[in-house]
Amino acid sequence: MELVLWLGLFLPLAGALLLFVCHNFISRRNTGIVGCSLVFFSFLCFVKLLYEYSQGIYLPEVTLFSWIQIKGFDADFSLHLDHLSLLMALIVTGVGFLIHLFSIGYMDHDEHFVRFFALLNFFIFSMLLLVLAAHLLVFFIGWEGVGVASYLLIGFWYERPAASKAAKKAFIVNRIGDLGLLLGILLTFHIFGTGNIHEICRRAPLEFTVGAPILAAIALLYFWGATGKSAQLPLQTWLPDAMEGPTPVSALIHAATMVTAGVYLVVRMNPIYTTAPAVLTLIGYVGAITSLYAAFSALSQKDLKRVLAFSTISQLGLMFLACGVGAFYAAMFHLTTHAFIKALLFLSAGNVVHMLSGETEMDKMGGLFQKLPKTAFLFLIGALALSGIAPLAAFFSKDLILEEASLTGYTTLYSVGLLVTVLTGFYLIRAYCLTFTGASRVDAKLWKNLHDAPSVMMIPVTILALLTLFGGLLGYASSVPPLLMSFLDKDSQAFFIKALAFGFHLTTDVWFSLAASIAGVGLAAFIYTNFRERLSRGKLAEFLYQSFYINQLYAFLIVRPLQFFSQLSSKIFEPKIFEGIIPVCTHVTNSTSRVLQELQSGQIRSYISWIVVGSAILLVYLVFEGFYA
Amino acid sequence: MTLYNPNLLTYFLLASSMDLSFYIFVSMALFAIGIIGVLSKRNALIMFLSIELMLNSVNLLFVAFSYSWGNSVGLVWVFFVLVLAAAEAAVGLAIIINLFRSKELVDVDQYNQLKG
Numbered sequence: 001m002e003l004v005l006w007l008g009l010f011l012p013l014a015g016a017l018l019l020f021v022c023h024n025f026i027s028r029r030n031t032g033i034v035g036c037s038l039v040f041f042s043f044l045c046f047v048k049l050l051y052e053y054s055q056g057i058y059l060p061e062v063t064l065f066s067w068i069q070i071k072g073f074d075a076d077f078s079l080h081l082d083h084l085s086l087l088m089a090l091i092v093t094g095v096g097f098l099i100h101l102f103s104i105g106y107m108d109h110d111e112h113f114v115r116f117f118a119l120l121n122f123f124i125f126s127m128l129l130l131v132l133a134a135h136l137l138v139f140f141i142g143w144e145g146v147g148v149a150s151y152l153l154i155g156f157w158y159e160r161p162a163a164s165k166a167a168k169k170a171f172i173v174n175r176i177g178d179l180g181l182l183l184g185i186l187l188t189f190h191i192f193g194t195g196n197i198h199e200i201c202r203r204a205p206l207e208f209t210v211g212a213p214i215l216a217a218i219a220l221l222y223f224w225g226a227t228g229k230s231a232q233l234p235l236q237t238w239l240p241d242a243m244e245g246p247t248p249v250s251a252l253i254h255a256a257t258m259v260t261a262g263v264y265l266v267v268r269m270n271p272i273y274t275t276a277p278a279v280l281t282l283i284g285y286v287g288a289i290t291s292l293y294a295a296f297s298a299l300s301q302k303d304l305k306r307v308l309a310f311s312t313i314s315q316l317g318l319m320f321l322a323c324g325v326g327a328f329y330a331a332m333f334h335l336t337t338h339a340f341i342k343a344l345l346f347l348s349a350g351n352v353v354h355m356l357s358g359e360t361e362m363d364k365m366g367g368l369f370q371k372l373p374k375t376a377f378l379f380l381i382g383a384l385a386l387s388g389i390a391p392l393a394a395f396f397s398k399d400l401i402l403e404e405a406s407l408t409g410y411t412t413l414y415s416v417g418l419l420v421t422v423l424t425g426f427y428l429i430r431a432y433c434l435t436f437t438g439a440s441r442v443d444a445k446l447w448k449n450l451h452d453a454p455s456v457m458m459i460p461v462t463i464l465a466l467l468t469l470f471g472g473l474l475g476y477a478s479s480v481p482p483l484l485m486s487f488l489d490k491d492s493q494a495f496f497i498k499a500l501a502f503g504f505h506l507t508t509d510v511w512f513s514l515a516a517s518i519a520g521v522g523l524a525a526f527i528y529t530n531f532r533e534r535l536s537r538g539k540l541a542e543f544l545y546q547s548f549y550i551n552q553l554y555a556f557l558i559v560r561p562l563q564f565f566s567q568l569s570s571k572i573f574e575p576k577i578f579e580g581i582i583p584v585c586t587h588v589t590n591s592t593s594r595v596l597q598e599l600q601s602g603q604i605r606s607y608i609s610w611i612v613v614g615s616a617i618l619l620v621y622l623v624f625e626g627f628y629a
Numbered sequence: 630m631t632l633y634n635p636n637l638l639t640y641f642l643l644a645s646s647m648d649l650s651f652y653i654f655v656s657m658a659l660f661a662i663g664i665i666g667v668l669s670k671r672n673a674l675i676m677f678l679s680i681e682l683m684l685n686s687v688n689l690l691f692v693a694f695s696y697s698w699g700n701s702v703g704l705v706w707v708f709f710v711l712v713l714a715a716a717e718a719a720v721g722l723a724i725i726i727n728l729f730r731s732k733e734l735v736d737v738d739q740y741n742q743l744k745g
Contacts, residue, residue, distance in 0.1 A: 602744030604737045608667055 001052060002062050005081055008045030008089065009132060011038045013125040019118035028113050032104040035117030039100050039124055043093035050086060058082075061134050061198070073193070080134035080198055083488050087332065088131035088264055091339050092257050096124045098460035102347050103248040105457035106354050110246075116156060120252065123149035127257050131264060136185045136195040143181065143229070146261060147174045150253045154245040166241040173238040177228010181265075184221030191218065201271040208275055216276040222269055223283055230262025230316045233290045237551055239313055240297075243305040243360075247350030250305060255312050255342030260335050263319045267328045274326065284324015288416040291317025293548065295423035299430070300537075300544035303360050304349050307431045310547070311386065312342060314420060318401055321413055327404035329485055333475045334397035336484070338386075340471050341394055344464040345382040345428075351375040351453040351461065352435060356446060362431065367440035371450035374458060376436040378465050383432050385468045387425035388517035393471035399513045400475065406509050418516045425520025433528035652693035659686035673725050673735040680721075684714045 015038035019031060026034075049059070061080045068075040081089075100120055107116050126145025133139035155167025185195070191214055192200050208215045226232070231239040242254055253259070266273060266283065273280045291314045298310035315338050322331035352368060352375060353360055369376040385392035388399070398421060405414040440447060452458065474484040537545075546552070599610075659682055666679030688707050695703030729735055 600744055602741030604740070605668060605671070612664060612668065 001049070001057070001059055004045045004048055005059060005062060005079060005132075006064070008042045008049070008093070009079065009125070009128050011042040011045070012093075012121045012128065014038060016118045016121035016125060019114050019121065023114040023118065026114055031114045031117050035121055036097065036100045036104065038121065039093060039097045042124070042128070043090070043097050046086065046089045046093055049081065050090065053083065053086060067137070073189070075137050075195060076135055077138055078134040078196075079132045079138070081132060082198075084264075084268065084332070085131045087336065087484075087488065088260075089128055091336060092124060092127045092131065095339050095343050095464075096120075096127075096252060096257065098463055099248050099252045099343060099347065102251075102350065102457050102460045103246075105454050106248050106350055107246065112156070116153075116246070119149060119152050119156070120248075123153065123252065123258075127261070130261055134197055136188060136197060136200075139197065140181065140185060143225075143261065144178065146229070146253075146258050147171065147178065150174070150242070150258055153249040153253060154242045156245055156249065160244070163244040166238075166244040170238040170242050173235050174228050177225050177235055180221050180224025180228070182225075184218055184225060187214075187218050187221060191215075197268065201269065204272045205275050210275055210277065212275065215272060216279050219269070219272050219276040219279040220282075222265055222272070223279065223286075226262030226265050226320075227286070228262070229265075230259050230320070231313050232262070232286055232317065232320060233293060234550075236290060236294070236313050237554060240306050240309040240547065243303065243309050247305065247346060247353050250309070251343050251346035251350065254309060255339070255346050257339070259312060259316055260319075260339065263316065263323070263331055263335055266320070266323045267332055270323075270328045273323070280324055280326065282324075283320050284410065284413055287317040287320025287322075287324055288413050289317075290314070291321060291420045292416055292423075293317075295420045295427065297544055297547035298427040299423065300541045301427075302362055302545065304352065304362050304365070304431060304435055305346075305360050307362075307427055308342070308345055308349060311345075311424065311428065314424065315342070315386070318398065318417065318420065321417060322401040322404065325405045325408045325410050325413060327401060327408075329488060330397065330400040330404050332488060333484055334394070334401055336474065337393035337397045337468075337471050340464055340467040341382050341386045344461060344468050345379065345386065347457075347461045347464065348375050348379040348382060351457055352379075354457070355450055355453060356442065359442075362434040364441050364443070365435045366438045366442070367436070368442070368450075369436040370440075371447070372436075372452050374452050375461075376432075378461050379436065380432055381465050381468055383428035384521065387428055387521050388421050388513060389425075389521065390514055391472060393468050395514070395517070396472040396475045398517075399510055402513045403509045418512060421513055421516040422520040422523075425517045425522075426524040429521050429524035430528055433524065437529065649693060649697045652689060656686045656690040656693070659683070659689065671736050671738050673728065673737050676737065677721050677725065680717070681714060684710055684717075 015034055018034060019026065052059075059081050061078055063076045063078040066074075066076050100117070103116065103120065107113055110116065123146065126142050126149055128142070130139060130142030130146060133142055151167050151171040154170050155164045157163045158167070188200060189195055192203060194200065204215060228235045239254055239259070243250055245253075273283070294310045294313035294317060298307050298314065301307045301310060315334070319331040319334050319338075322328070322334060352365065352372065355372060355375075356365070359365070381392070386394050388395045398417075402414060402417045402421075405417055442450070543549070663679045663683030663686060666682065667676050670676055670679065688710050691703040691707045691710070695701060695707075725735065728740060732739060734740075
């Protein structure tokens with residue numbers, strides 16, 4: 001059983017290495033087979049483990065080898081599979097496999113087909129390492145591996161300046177977050193003397209009183225890391241730009257898996273967070289503000305993928321909001337449903353983009369329902385599901401978050417959540433209307449040959465649509481605890497301290513949230529079917545389109561001063577100051593050595609004289625020392 | 630602190646019996662002669678002999694102290710020094726022979742190629 005776990009983890013890595021080594025002579029067909037099947041086998045491994053776990057057979061912590069052994073410090077390369085990481089691993093490999101399958105069709109004409117699959121496999125491996133890690137250092141390797149993979153995949157079309165710029169931006173902004181995580185890890189080592197995640201989680205509530213400042217510092221540093229990876233304010237700017245990568249990459253990295261790493265970190269460390277309630281509240285508010293910010297920004301985007309990117313940020317904000325009110329279970333539930341829905345939305349958007357030969361601007365779409373009816377239908381399912389229309393997946397999870405916020409007394413967070421629900425429905429249906437209904441703005445030549453995507457692309461999207469339709473049932477139960485909750489509750493950690501006794505129950509809150517989503521959806525549908533032609537872009541639209549000018553603000557506050565300083569260094573410091581100082585140093589060294597080299601005369605008798613003089617001085621010194629002592 | 634006694638020489642000359650001080654005096658004299666020999670002579674063989682003289686002056690001191698204190702540790706050291714001197718003779722003479730072969734000279738001042 002241990003072997004199954006190792007296989008599950010290392011099969012994607014094996015795939016990445018194999019493809020990397022063979023990239024010169026492997027055929028396209030075999031690349032697709034290797035890339036997809038290894039991830040699928042990895043998925044099967046975790047399904048097998050799921051079966052074992054459902055039988056009540058649990059794996060202990062497994063160690064592959066010991067890294068560093070110093071007294072009082074341990075660094076084992078060890079994994080721990082509990083229900084939380086099993087859930088994450090299933091999402092990563094399952095959704096990841098469907099995206100791999102989709103990529104075969106999507107990347108069909110790309111000449112770097114093999115490199116793409118090698119990187120996708122490497123990404124899956126890093127993410128698995130991250131979720132399965134039992135030790136903070138292993139976790140950090142996975143965390144960084146995900147960062148590297150995202151950098152390489154966003155910049156996959158590196159010939160395009162925008163893509164390589166976006167990749168650099170993603171990497172650098174993530175580094176800022178990683179600094180926080182690294183500091184948090186170091187502080188944890190210092191305080192707890194161990195890096196074992198489960199031991200830390202077990203000891204934190206026992207050894208510290210609620211509100212202990214040092215624990216709050218650790219929690220805050222971890223959250224700093226999470227804001228980078230999960231694109232929360234103030235480190236959210238990289239995610240919309242990351243849409244420069246191929247669409248399957250957006251689906252894989254920026255919707256289903258990578259960005260959830262931050263949420264996973266907070267949920268994983270929840271005993272620390274419940275011991276530091278002030279930080280938890282902060283997380284809730286940061287999540288709420290981010291969610292609102294991203295939802296507003298999404299209202300006015302012109303690029304189909306950027307709408308989805310902002311919606312991802314917004315939904316991640318909701319997950320952090322859930323964590324903030326202590327509803328870790330609700331956050332995980334929303335993470336799960338969001339993974340299905342966002343992958344569905346991205347892949348059906350990918351269909352559109354692929355069929356339009358890479359066009360992502362919604363100004364050049366419209367009326368596509370006539371040509372791509374299946375894709376349009378699948379996209380609509382995703383849009384309605386994420387808007388929170390019953391009984392699709394996100395209705396249950398979003399409603400649970402709102403209910404928890406309301407029940408725990410965070411009225412502000414609750415109302416923000418409701419507003420975000422309205423906005424979510426609005427921007428998603430707006431995107432749907434601009435893309436699929438109305439008059440076509442597609443190039444006439446392209447329009448003639450349009451048809452629905454090949455089945456290798458349609459099948460994964462259809463499976464995701466089914467998951468979207470029925471995924472909500474994981475968290476639905478009227479009297480007993482729902483499936484997902486009882487699954488996660490088996491973990492030894494006291495995970496869901498504040499969670500409600502069961503997930504879904506009909507209160508007035510449900511009607512509120514349902515009404516909110518219907519309002520958003522209906523309003524958008526009404527406006528964009530009847531008044532589309534009369535809509536003009538005002539200043540407000542431009543403000544939202546630029547997402548509150550935060551990029552420009554950062555450019556002004558951080559990038560410009562840095563550039564100014566580097567210019568200053570290269571124009572003044574380097575030529576004037578350093579190039580002036582260095583010759584002085586060499587001159588001093590040279591002249592000193594010229595004087596001293598006279599001593600090395602080659603005359604053996606002069607050396608002996610120096611020895612005698614030196615010995616005499618030493619002797620006199622020793623005698624006098626003895627004399628005065 | 631007899632080293633600083635201005636009447637050191639008189640003291641030794643007037644000493645009625647051959648006590649320890651006399652041996653120390655002879656040893657120091659031999660050592661000084663050795664040093665002067667090494668420093669002033671240019672002939673490699675003479676320098677070599679001077680070094681041997683210095684070693685033997687130390688040997689004399691060892692034996693004298695050993696006798697005076699009734700302790701055999703000094704005698705053991707003498708054998709070490711003898712072995713060292715033998716080894717030095719073997720190596721040193723070999724070097725001198727090789728030097729002579731290269732330039733047909735034993736004047737050390739002529740061998741000054743290794744200067745800075």
